[in-house]
Each structure stands twice: as C-alpha cells, then as structure tokens.
Amino acid sequence: MKEIDTKKLINFSINGTPAQAKEGWTVLDTARNMGIHIPTLCHHEAVEPSGACRLCVVEARDGAWSKVVVSCMYPPYEGVEILTDSERVKNVRRWVLEMLLAQCPASREIKALAAEYGVKSTRFRIKNPEEQCMLCGLCVRVCAEVVGVQAISLGSRGVLKHVSTPYMVPNRACIACGSCVTVCPTGAMQARLDKVRGDVSQRTGHGFAH
Amino acid sequence: MERITSIQQLELLKNSLQKAKESGRNVVRVCLGPGCRAQGADKVAAAFRDTVRQQGLPVKIEPLIKETGCHGFCKEGPLVTLVPSGLFYSRVKPEDVEEIVEKTIKKQEVISRLLYSENGTSYRTANEIPFYKRQMKLASRNVGDIDPLNIEDAIANDAYQAAAKAFSSMSPDQVIKEVEISGLRGRGGAGFPTGRKWRSASNAVKKRPGPVYVVCNGDEGDPGAFMDCAIMEGDPHSVIEGMIIAAYALDARQGFIYVREEYPFAIRNLTIAMDQARSVGLLGKNIMGSGFDFDIRINRGAGAYVCGESTALFLSIEGKPGEPRAKYIRSVERGLWDRPTVLNNVETWANIPVIIEKGGEWFSKIGVPGSTGTKAFSLVGKVKNVGLVEVPMGVPLSTIVEEIGGGIPGKGAFKAVQTGGPSGGCIPYKLKDVSVDYDSLTKIGSIMGSGGMIVMDDKDCVVDVARYFLRFLEEESCGKCLPCRLGLEAMLEFLDNFTQGKGSLEDIEELKSLAKAVQDGALCALGGSAPNPMLTTLEYFREEYEAHIVDKRCPAGVCKALITYHIDPEACTGCGLCAGICPQSCITGEEKSPHKIVQNACNRCGLCMDLCKFSAITVS
Incomplete structure (x- = not known):
C-alpha cells in the first residue's frame, strides 16, 4: 500500500483551478476529490493503477514543457498545470474511444461512454462484433493483487493479446470468487468465467468459495 | 593463474603480461566478429592453427593464433591482422593460410593480393585505410585486439586498471563526480546523462537504505544494429569492469546483464569472462583484496523487443511478463524489485573504465558540448563499407557515410539515412551535413538511438521503409495499451494501402492525426516513438507518398503493386x-x-x- 504523509500538501492546478494533493495522491485522486470528472476504465481503487486503457489522459504543463500523461498514475508536483480537456487530450481521447469501439463493439458500456464524448462510429476495423473485452487487465490484477491466486493472466502480445488461464484450460487455482466479474468494466468476464473455473460440480473442498 | 589479492599484484601481473606481449612474438589476429564469422572466419582460424601445428615452426617464428572480436570492416571479411608488422589482410580464405604462413610469417613477404585496395591504392596496415582513419575507438578500444576468452590478454590491455584506481584512490562520491564531469550520456538511445542517473540512485539509496542494483541492457534489438553485440563478444571485460566501478560507487552487491538469446556468442563470451574474472579475484567476493563484494548474473531475453525498455526489462528479470509501466517514478528510485537501480546500455558501461582511468575532464573534451565522447554505429544498407564504426560525437553524417562508408555502391544516389532504428527518423540527403550528436539529430526529427545507421539510395522506397519499421513494431508491441496495440495496426493499414496505390490525400492527414494520438497516448517509448519513421519520411519525402497515392506509381520501383x-x-x-x-x-x-x-x-x-x-x- 501507498505510504501517505497526510501533513504534506502539494499545490498545483487543474484546468486553472487551484488544487491541493496529499502526498501519494495521483492527479486522478485529486480531481475526484475536487469533483472534476475524468473518464476511466482500467482504474479500480482495489488494485494498483496500471495505465493501460489511456482514457484518463490529461496534459501536464510546466512553462514551455508539456506532456500527455495518464492521470491514474501521474503524481502531481508543486506548480504543475493539469489540463483535462486540452486539444492534445481531446485528440488522444477521441482516437482511444474509436479504438475501444473497434476493440469491444458488443459492450454497451463502451458505446455509452463513447457517445458521451461525441464518438458514435469508429474508423478502425472491427474484427469480432461479439467482443466485449477491451483487455484492460483489471480482472487479472484483481485476481493477483486482491484474491492472491493468479488464476488468469494476459497471454500473447500485441494484437494477439487475450485474457486466459495457463494452457487455456480451466484452472484449479481459481476459487470461483467472482471478483474478476465484479470489477470488469464491460461485462466481458461474465462470459469467460466458466472457462476459468471449469465444472463447479467437480470442485469442492478447501480454498473453494462455493 | 594466481588469485589477485591486492591492487599491487594486478599491477605486477599487468606489467609482466605486457612485457611478454612486447617481446615481438608473432601474433595472427583472426576477426571472429559477427560479420567475419558469417563469412567463414572460424575456418580461417582453424586453418591457421592446423598449418602452424603441421609445420612445427621454430619458437621464434611460431605465431600465436588469436581469435578476436569484430575488427569493424565487415564488408572485407574475413579479416586477419598480423603482429608486430601490422599487416592487414582482407577477404582471407582458408586456402590462403598456407601462403600467409610460408611467405609473410616465415619470410616477412607481403602478399599484395590480400591487401585491401581502394581506387587503385592498396593499404598495408589498417590505420592507413580511409575506413579507419576518421575513427576513434573508446568503447570498442580493445575489440578486435584482445582474445575475449583470455583474461590475461585483457589485463595486458589495461582491463581492470580503472577499477583498481577507483578502489585505491577514489571515494564512491569521486567516482560519480568523475562520470558527471565527463558529460557521458546514455548510449542506449535516450541520451540521459549517466552521471546524473548515478547521483540520483545514490541519493535514493541514502533515503531508502537497502539493496541497490546495477543492470546492463544488452537487449539490442533494432534491425541492423550490432554495436553492443560486438562489444559484448569482443571485449566483455570492459562491460564487467564498468559495472564493478558503478557497483563500488553505489555500494551495490549484485549486477545483472540482460542479453538477448539471439546473441549466443555474446552470452558465451560474457559467461567465460565472468568465470575467469571470478577465479582470479576480479569479481565476486573480496575483489582485488579490497573487501568489496560484487557479482553479476546473466539474464537471457527470450526474444521480445519491448524488453529492451527499462521497466519491461526489470519485470523480465523478475520473472514476470515484460510489459512496460509508466515511468513517472524513475527506476533510479524504484527499479528492479522496487529498489534503486542503475540501468545502462552496453556501450555506456564500456565507456566507464576509460573515464575513470583518463578522467572525466579528458573525456569531456572529445566530441561536442552536450554530446561528449564517441559513438559506435553499425553502418549498413546501401553503403560500400558495411561495418562497425566508432567516431567522435559531432562529426557530420556525410563523413560517416561518404568518407568512412565510402559512399553508395554502384550507380545509386545517396537518398537518406535512417538513424535510431524503428524509433528513429529518416534523414534526407539535403541534411547530410548534420552534426551527429544527440541534440542535432533530435532537432531534425530523428534520434541518436542505440546506433543503427541504415543508408538508403534511390532504389529504396521511403513509404516501404516506414511500413517495414511500423510492421516490426506492430509485431513487437506488448499490447498493454490501446494506442500501441490498435493504433500501430491501423497506421500500418494506411501504409499498406499507400504501397498498393490505394488511399487518398485526406488519408495522409488522418494518419498524421492518429500518429499524434499514438505519440501522446502510448504508454512507453516503443509506441510513443513508433510514428517517427513515418512522420520524418512524410516530412522530407511527401512527394513520394503523393506519387503512390495520386499517380499510383512507386518512384523507387519497390512497391510490387505499382511496378x-x-x-x-x-x-x-x-x-x-x-x-x-x-x-x-x-x-x-x-x-x-x-x-x-x-x-x-x-x-x-x-x-x-x-x-x-x-x-x-x-x-x-
């Protein structure tokens, strides 16, 4: 867990409004504390941030220097200016939302989120119209960090990446707790759960949640 | 060999080894670098050994057959250098060996057929050849000279002298100070000042006492780059010594060398060098009797390009999938196993002993302000003299390509140079006089990178080149973040279309907008810099893109659908x-x-x- 020194405050700004962060807070933590909305998908308070979905990008400016960063991980420092809606941020967010629409076209949550930012169609090729998973890896992190069993992982790399169990067979390490289903932001894990836990009727005894 | 238990003993050993070396004994150095080996140098070396054994030469004449690392002039391989005469024979075949022994070694006759000649002039020694004349070897100082599998040979060439100097007369703080003064910047690509990195790590340890690690990045994966390979194969001791010095400065006990599995000879030579260093007391417990313990382990990369990225490399060493993480907290504070870690590239490590031995001040005078020292490049592509070169920073690009490289072969015209690998940019002919240093290359949209230099002529299509690098990165993307996983795939589709004469001019604008989103949005430098080859070729060769899209024509005659x-x-x-x-x-x-x-x-x-x-x- 983060070691937080609650006494020390960091002064910076978000969209021109003065902001104060406690030591250990990220830009996202501070923005939420102030009631400023930044969209997120792969972020969950129960696990360490991973910065995979890139939806929570903001622009950090310091004089002439400027960089697009992910707010879920970026630690603010004294005097930095954060912009949640600059042109650069909008460009990244628009393209990321289009990518999401192509990645998981079957997800209602993603469609609603994209529409919120005015993105209704995608220029990317849709490979699987049934796909709901956007490979944010939240399920994998919850399984490892919270449940502590590592029953699922992200396999392969690049465009072939997928969530699966080792050797793609049901994994006896799975305790069928359902945490992965709960945290999944698009509902994709629901359909995969049986492939992970296998035949529940055959699974009893120690370490099993049901 | 006896175990070295004091610094004086190393000095004595070095002196006696040097004396033996200067005794005038005949030595035949056969280059077994990657280029020469591919051209059959191992057979040449074997032929020398056989011939010498069969002939039973008198002790005074009998040469020592030394298999060395890369001589650099790969195009003319297999290369053989004779000591003490300095004669430089190129394109030596096993059949030539008997003649060399008969004529040159026994009778000191020169075989002019084997001398390198260019434009009607033949050259007796390496130093006279234009390819070598403008070069300056610091990081690769002993590569091609020593037998990498024989630590005595390395010690005779001053290996471990800098470590001895640091142990005996410098405080850890002075060591860091010297590296800071040198102005050395990371040779892996980003060019971060090495001294500042060490200082930050040293401060981080003071704040959070506990283990600190030094790591060598030998995961050289850029297409066409083999500088680090040549150093690890040809002079592994320079890397080991550099790491020992950093370990002393930071009080580290454990080091790691991450080498890609595709470099079996680098792994073998490093392993043997480390074993030898350990057995003589130059690595491991109580180094040179100083009471200081430090050891190194080799980790082999399993073929993921992204594992050359620092945070992915750390995860890979820890045994986890190599996926980068955001670097808002630097690895000098939280690196390997969440502890302060200094990660440097092979060439950076190889420079450290030189800096400690000759002083940071001396080093800082080489090169140009802001980019000190030398840089090794692997010069490949459409250039006459393909090979490994090391030049002072700040030489014009045209010097490397036209003087050292000998220009473009055949009737081709010098069109562009790709520096920095897939993350770098394409430098057009009109900018050929750009000074090769970190800042000048960044200014024109390219990067220094780790040192790959691919020369292109008018028969190379820039759209095809951009597509090649993008496809490489699309395959190597770890897939953690969306902009890299899907963005590169979509960019590649645009370029695939262009090379088939499909697409429109509006597509170029859309591609640029997507490229910007990928640059800004990608998690690590692999994705963030992936659009560079496309963006620079688009900036400098837009008319070629338009020729593909509008005229359905590939001016270079490369894109199959259009020719x-x-x-x-x-x-x-x-x-x-x-x-x-x-x-x-x-x-x-x-x-x-x-x-x-x-x-x-x-x-x-x-x-x-x-x-x-x-x-x-x-x-x-």
Missing part, C-alpha cells in the same frame, strides 16, 4: 538466363533474340533484374 518489369530489346542479347530462372515462367523469346515479359503472369519478384548481366531489364 512493372520490362525488357529493353536494344540491350537484351537473348541469353535466356532470365527465362530459365523466372519462377512464373513468364519470360518468353527465341535464343539470341530479345525476350519479353508476359505482364499478367509476372509476380514482380525481380529475380530477372538481379540476374541480367546486360542491364536489359528495367522497372517502372
């Missing part, structure tokens, strides 16, 4: 060679009369053009 091969009836002698080799059997014609290509059957493989002895086949 046709023709036979010039004037030049064709009707020899029939092309018709015989054509895999589609689509070349027809009578013997001794001009042939023709049946266009709809041609698959544009270009074999006929490569083979034709009369330049009768043209592409348009």
